[in-house]
Amino acid sequence: MISEKMTSLGQKRSVIREIFEYGRKRKSEIGADNVFDFSLGNPSVPAPPCVEKAMQKLLAENSPVAIHGYTSAQGDLSVRQKISAYINKTHGTKLDENNIYMTCGAAASLCISLRALTASSDDEFITFTPFFPEYRVFVEAAGAKLTSVASNPKNFQIDFDNLAKAINKNTKGVIINSPNNPSGVVLSEKTVLQLCETLAQKQKEYNHEIYLIADEPYRELVYDGISVPYPINYYDNTIICYSFSKSLSLPGERIGYIVVSDKMSDGKTVYAAICGAGRALGYVCAPSMFQKVVAECQGQTSDLSIYVKNRDLLYSALERFGYHCIHPDGAFYLFFETPETDANAFCERAKKYELLLVPGDDFGCPSFVRIAYCVSTEQIEKSLPAFEKLMKEYK
Amino acid sequence: MISEKMTSLGQKRSVIREIFEYGRKRKSEIGADNVFDFSLGNPSVPAPPCVEKAMQKLLAENSPVAIHGYTSAQGDLSVRQKISAYINKTHGTKLDENNIYMTCGAAASLCISLRALTASSDDEFITFTPFFPEYRVFVEAAGAKLTSVASNPKNFQIDFDNLAKAINKNTKGVIINSPNNPSGVVLSEKTVLQLCETLAQKQKEYNHEIYLIADEPYRELVYDGISVPYPINYYDNTIICYSFSKSLSLPGERIGYIVVSDKMSDGKTVYAAICGAGRALGYVCAPSMFQKVVAECQGQTSDLSIYVKNRDLLYSALERFGYHCIHPDGAFYLFFETPETDANAFCERAKKYELLLVPGDDFGCPSFVRIAYCVSTEQIEKSLPAFEKLMKEYK
Numbered sequence: 001m002i003s004e005k006m007t008s009l010g011q012k013r014s015v016i017r018e019i020f021e022y023g024r025k026r027k028s029e030i031g032a033d034n035v036f037d038f039s040l041g042n043p044s045v046p047a048p049p050c051v052e053k054a055m056q057k058l059l060a061e062n063s064p065v066a067i068h069g070y071t072s073a074q075g076d077l078s079v080r081q082k083i084s085a086y087i088n089k090t091h092g093t094k095l096d097e098n099n100i101y102m103t104c105g106a107a108a109s110l111c112i113s114l115r116a117l118t119a120s121s122d123d124e125f126i127t128f129t130p131f132f133p134e135y136r137v138f139v140e141a142a143g144a145k146l147t148s149v150a151s152n153p154k155n156f157q158i159d160f161d162n163l164a165k166a167i168n169k170n171t172k173g174v175i176i177n178s179p180n181n182p183s184g185v186v187l188s189e190k191t192v193l194q195l196c197e198t199l200a201q202k203q204k205e206y207n208h209e210i211y212l213i214a215d216e217p218y219r220e221l222v223y224d225g226i227s228v229p230y231p232i233n234y235y236d237n238t239i240i241c242y243s244f245s246k247s248l249s250l251p252g253e254r255i256g257y258i259v260v261s262d263k264m265s266d267g268k269t270v271y272a273a274i275c276g277a278g279r280a281l282g283y284v285c286a287p288s289m290f291q292k293v294v295a296e297c298q299g300q301t302s303d304l305s306i307y308v309k310n311r312d313l314l315y316s317a318l319e320r321f322g323y324h325c326i327h328p329d330g331a332f333y334l335f336f337e338t339p340e341t342d343a344n345a346f347c348e349r350a351k352k353y354e355l356l357l358v359p360g361d362d363f364g365c366p367s368f369v370r371i372a373y374c375v376s377t378e379q380i381e382k383s384l385p386a387f388e389k390l391m392k393e394y395k
Numbered sequence: 396m397i398s399e400k401m402t403s404l405g406q407k408r409s410v411i412r413e414i415f416e417y418g419r420k421r422k423s424e425i426g427a428d429n430v431f432d433f434s435l436g437n438p439s440v441p442a443p444p445c446v447e448k449a450m451q452k453l454l455a456e457n458s459p460v461a462i463h464g465y466t467s468a469q470g471d472l473s474v475r476q477k478i479s480a481y482i483n484k485t486h487g488t489k490l491d492e493n494n495i496y497m498t499c500g501a502a503a504s505l506c507i508s509l510r511a512l513t514a515s516s517d518d519e520f521i522t523f524t525p526f527f528p529e530y531r532v533f534v535e536a537a538g539a540k541l542t543s544v545a546s547n548p549k550n551f552q553i554d555f556d557n558l559a560k561a562i563n564k565n566t567k568g569v570i571i572n573s574p575n576n577p578s579g580v581v582l583s584e585k586t587v588l589q590l591c592e593t594l595a596q597k598q599k600e601y602n603h604e605i606y607l608i609a610d611e612p613y614r615e616l617v618y619d620g621i622s623v624p625y626p627i628n629y630y631d632n633t634i635i636c637y638s639f640s641k642s643l644s645l646p647g648e649r650i651g652y653i654v655v656s657d658k659m660s661d662g663k664t665v666y667a668a669i670c671g672a673g674r675a676l677g678y679v680c681a682p683s684m685f686q687k688v689v690a691e692c693q694g695q696t697s698d699l700s701i702y703v704k705n706r707d708l709l710y711s712a713l714e715r716f717g718y719h720c721i722h723p724d725g726a727f728y729l730f731f732e733t734p735e736t737d738a739n740a741f742c743e744r745a746k747k748y749e750l751l752l753v754p755g756d757d758f759g760c761p762s763f764v765r766i767a768y769c770v771s772t773e774q775i776e777k778s779l780p781a782f783e784k785l786m787k788e789y790k
Contacts, residue, residue, distance in 0.1 A: 001514045001515075001603070002511060002512050002513075002514055002664065002665060002668050003510065003511055003512065003513055003514050003668055003671075003672070004514065005671070005675075006510060006511045006667075006668040006669075006671035006672045006675065007511075007664055007667050007668040007671055008671065009670075009671030009672075009674050009675055010511075010666075010667035010668055010669065010670030010671030010672070010673075010674065011667045011670075011671070014674075017468065021467070040465065042460075042464050042465050043460070043464075044460060045460075046458060046459040046460050047459040047460075047463055051459065051463075052454060052459070055450075055454075059447060059450075063441060064441040064442040064446065064447070064644065065437075065438070065439060065440075065441050065442075065644065067647075068442055068446075068644060068645045068646070068647050068648050069437050069438075069646060069647050070435065070437050070646045070647045071647055072416075073412065104499055104649070104677070104678070104682075105677075105679060107677040107678070107679045108677040108678070109677075110677065111675075111676060111677030112677070115398065115401060116397060116398055116401045116402075116405075117397050117398065118397075118398055119396045119397055119398050119399065120396075134674075137674060137675055138675070138677060140675075141675035141676065208396070249459065249460065249463060250463045251463070251464060251465045251679075251683075252462075252463050252464050252465045252466055252680060252682065252683025252684070253463050253682050253683055253684060254499070254679065254680070254681075254682050269397065269402055270397060271405070272401075272402050272405035272406045273397050273398050273401040273402040273405055274401075274405065275404075275405030275406075276398070276400070276401035276402055276403065276404030276405030276406070277398070277401045277404075277405070278405075279404050279405065279409075279529075279532060280400075280401060280404055280506075280532055280533070280535075280536035281506060281536065281676050281677065282499070282500075282502040282503040282504075282505065282506030282507070282533060282676065283499070283502075283503070284500060284502045284646075284649065285647055285649070286649075287499075287647065287648050287649050287682045287685070288647025288648055289647070289648060290682070
């Protein structure tokens with residue numbers, strides 16, 4: 001007998017991956033242009049030119065041994081120095097290389113952090129709906145429990161009454177994700193302040209640390225001049241899980257980092273536990289060449305204007321057709337209420353029009369669906385009549 | 396309270412990493428040329444030209460989105476097809492893409508496989524001395540137990556009497572590593588045959604599967620025309636954990652794969668569990684660009700003649716000085732008996748001569764040390780008088 005849990009995780013796959021694989025098949029049947037695949041958060045905008053430029057410079061100026069050799073387990077020293085310096089300059093923090101741990105992307109950042117923090121099977125992590133469904137997989141793999149707390153359904157900010165009911169003596173940490181996948185919502189400064197006050201108070205009440213884990217692969221993907229509060233400036237026991245997947249359109253390269261706040265009580269021990277967890281999970285080091293590439297590309301992003309254009313086009317059309325959308329301020333997702341309560345049935349119906357959408361059930365919001373609009377603007381334009389026809393079925 | 400186990404893993408680091416970091420510090424004090432650092436298996440021979448050639452071809456012919464986007468969780472389809480075709484051609488197997496799962500290197504391959512197979516905390520994995528110390532970390536992180544079985548101390552082939560005593564109803568798998576780190580020993584075909592017969596018989600006796608996990612990052616690094624039996628051809632329940640780290644000198648890039656034998660009973664379920672374990676450990680996909688790069692470089696290796704030269708130089712000199720060495724047929728490690736029983740004391744003494752060696756204790760062989768000779772031939776030549784002086788202290 002092998003692990004039933006792993007077998008079932010492997011057989012069921014995530015719903016998103018399932019739809020993505022269906023889309024792949026369908027495209028081979030009727031042509032890629034005829035399938036409106038909004039399933040996957042795979043950036044459609046190419047990596048900015050700085051990425052290839054940094055790669056070519058590395059290849060021209062360094063020996064292959066220096067480029068492709070092992071780095072320290074926590075990441076190349078000069079890379080970590082550059083990253084902490086950039087965060088300090090941008091957010092006014094006082095981090096150094098010993099606060100940074102390079103990872104194979106955001107999923108690795110989360111898995112390593114959760115494994116480092118989990119000391120007992122009683123430990124609980126809280127997150128807020130809607131949330132990325134893999135959080136449950138990652139928290140359970142670390143040996144802890146995930147509790148989801150319903151957000152305010154109007155604006156998807158945190159509902160603090162609901163949070164107060166969920167938090168308890170076993171709460172080890174709270175995971176936030178802003179800008180949010182799947183809603184595109186950015187937590188306001190007011191929300192972040194109130195969250196941090198709540199956590200600080202609960203730490204006192206229960207007389208132990210409660211960690212704030214900020215999953216931030218979409219930090220740079222915000223529009224209309226909105227700013228995303230940097231959690232380290234609001235709460236000392238903060239861990240940032242960052243990835244360059246979306247900002248630099250490098251999702252397949254698996255490169256990101258963890259920041260352990262310099263103001264964390266016992267931060268050195270937490271950093272050591274992160275090193276230990278990385279080791280125990282088989283992450284010898286983050287990919288060496290891309291560590292050096294991203295260090296040279298900080299502050300740069302893919303061309304975000306395409307996402308803004310896509311969002312505006314899609315949002316205004318869907319509202320016009322009668323869909324009720326949550327206005328997304330960031331990321332490249334749009335979340336809307338389905339005109340029938342069963343989002344899975346709605347998504348099946350959408351397939352008739354070759355629209356591939358992800359039902360909200362796994363995100364903790366059963367009557368919503370997610371559109372990943374990180375596709376070509378042309379695909380959005382071509383898909384609009386399909387969305388219109390789909391809505392007409394409900395009128 | 397956070398995870399004590401992870402904290403201690405992070406604080407203690409592996410002995411090898413510890414010596415590596417000491418070497419780094421020592422080099423900054425007295426100059427890199429004056430430290431004879433034999434601690435780390437970081438290939439000194441550059442990646443072969445096919446690596447950069449494949450990279451440049453990819454960059455020239457494909458969009459950044461195609462190069463850097465997510466692949467399927469199990470790896471890019473055409474990459475898996477190319478890899479299975481290459482293995483079939485080389486070893487006469489009948490694998491296809493559904494037997495291959497791309498990973499972030501050998502450590503990831505092992506962690507994912509062990510997690511997939513472990514169904515209960517009673518499960519045991521057996522390995523043979525000397526063995527890579529991280530096996531214990533990986534097996535325990537998967538929730539199982541590691542049992543080490545002493546090899547024949549004369550030639551480090553498997554001692555089957557010792558194996559018979561260790562194997563029991565809880566044995567879930569056996570890990571072999573040939574060519575071996577730290578000894579460079581290659582398991583003979585006779586040994587492999589006898590091992591597979593033993594396992595087949597024990598499967599019957601206990602009426603459950605026993606998996607053979609072959610950790611093979613050094614497969615191509617063999618000298619003097621010696622051949623390494625391909626375990627899939629000897630035993631149906633075989634999982635191969637492969638990495639391109641050593642063959643293509645890409646250790647920092649974290650790229651490898653798992654092969655689940657096509658002849659494995661219930662192989663599809665095991666493959667699904669591997670997909671599930673990869674997901675649970677946060678491995679979204681293997682680095683996308685290097686998946687495509689290694690698929691174009693199969694059958695090629697770094698210039699192995701340098702390792703042969705280093706081995707011959709070192710082996711003959713050490714034997715001349717009076718050290719008793721195990722003759723290494725592969726990998727880039729040389730294992731020798733220390734002239735005092737305490738290998739740690741010996742390694743401390745060696746530091747006086749700026750020789751950085753790894754004591755055999757963590758490999759399960761307390762009176763041996765490992766030399767990683769993947770360094771420049773010049774470093775070997777320069778270090779020989781230090782080895783000679785060191786031995787004189789014992790005469």
